[in-house]
Amino acid sequence: MATFDIMMPYYGDVGLMQDAVRSVLAQTDPDWRLTVVDDGREPGVPEWFAQLGDERVRYLRNPQNLGITRNFQKCVELLELERAVIMGCDDLLMPGYLATIRRVLKEHPGVGMVQPGVEVIDSQGAPVGGLVDGVKNRLYAPGVKGSRRMGGEALAASLLRGNWLYFPSICWDSAAVKAVNFRDGLSVIQDLALVIDLLQRGQEMVVDTEPAFRYRRHAVSESSLQAFSGTRFTEAERYFAQVADRMDAQGWPRAARAARVHSASRLHALTMLPGAVKRAQWDGVRTLTGHVLRPTGASGANSAAADGS
Structure with a gap:
């Protein structure tokens, strides 16, 4: 076999x-x-x-x-x-x-x-x-x-x-x-x-x-309205919030802090913003901006430095 x-x-x-x-x-x-x-x-x-x-x-x-x-x-x-x-x-x-x-x-x-x-x-x-x-x-x-x-x-x-x-x-x-x-x-x-x-x-x-x-890796098409809608980051934000709680329950505080900061996901959203603006995807602009700037709280801000994010 x-x-x-x-x-x-x-x-x-x-x-x-x-x-x-x-x-x-x-x-x-x-x-x-x-x-x-x-x-x-x-x-x-x-x-x-x-x-x-x-x-x-x-x-x-x-x-x-x-x-x-x-x-x-x-x-x-x-x-x-x-x-x-x-x-x-x-x-x-x-x-x-x-x-x-x-x-x-x-x-x-x-x-x-x-x-x-x-x-x-x-x-x-x-x-x-x-x-x-x-x-x-x-x-x-x-x-x-x-x-x-x-x-x-x-x-x-x-x-x-x-x-x-x-x-x-x-x-x-x-x-x-x-x-x-x-x-x-x-x-x-x-x-x-x-x-x-x-x-x-x-x-x-x-x-x-x-x-x-x-x-x-396929290039993101500038003509694609969906590409810059920001919906993928809504899902990501929900997941990171849930998994952060699970990491706390697991006794993994560094992983919980990393989930709450999710720095790479926020950086990705930042790179998508110019395309959303260019395509006048204003709902997407709001979603992407919120994902980039979402407050993480004092503990989250401190964890970014501690984790090297």
Whole structure:
């Protein structure tokens, strides 16, 4: 039986999805099974999978559209093998991805999550380094040479200050993820929420620097009204308030302070403000401004300095 369940919740561009599937087929380690859960209705897709002729590939089309969160939850429910990858349908595994993960798991037995090295690419597949990834790497991601095992309050506080993970690249312990699954009611910040839930249950993560995954970052369209509406930050604000209370109850005060300050999320909102103003998205301007300037209280202000946020 295979070791790795590679799950691909799919909706959107057919060509990018096909490239993602091909990157799985190209793995040097053949010990995998791919399951694509199609939440759309693009023509020709079932036929394309039928002609692949690889018994390791399963294709499922939902009878009706489930939406992002429910489709991700379904992928978790379908997990059967020891380890899981929930990759984006427009991302790419490097040929040695599974070999890298297997090496890390051998070096760190029992670890619940593995974050390998990631190369960021644009919509055309070319390497790119933008503001978001620069901030992630320089301000929030821990300095790692080789591999580093992390967990507990230290990792929770680091991620709540600024989520520097590339979620689709992570390899998970399947049983741990199935025990938690993605939270209902979250559509943007559900990846961070899942990691924090696992950390609270005692799971640990290994961060490894060997490049193994290509994460596709699409440019935000200036013509998109939704992009600057600020609704994603309303969800984020609600989550940070709730998780801060949970961190206090867990006895993790540094993580609670980091959640209340959520400096990276506020910085992100600040970068979106000019676009909202340009598009006359005045409701979005108000939402974004509120997220940037929301008072955190005396304890929150002090924690920003204490935590280096």
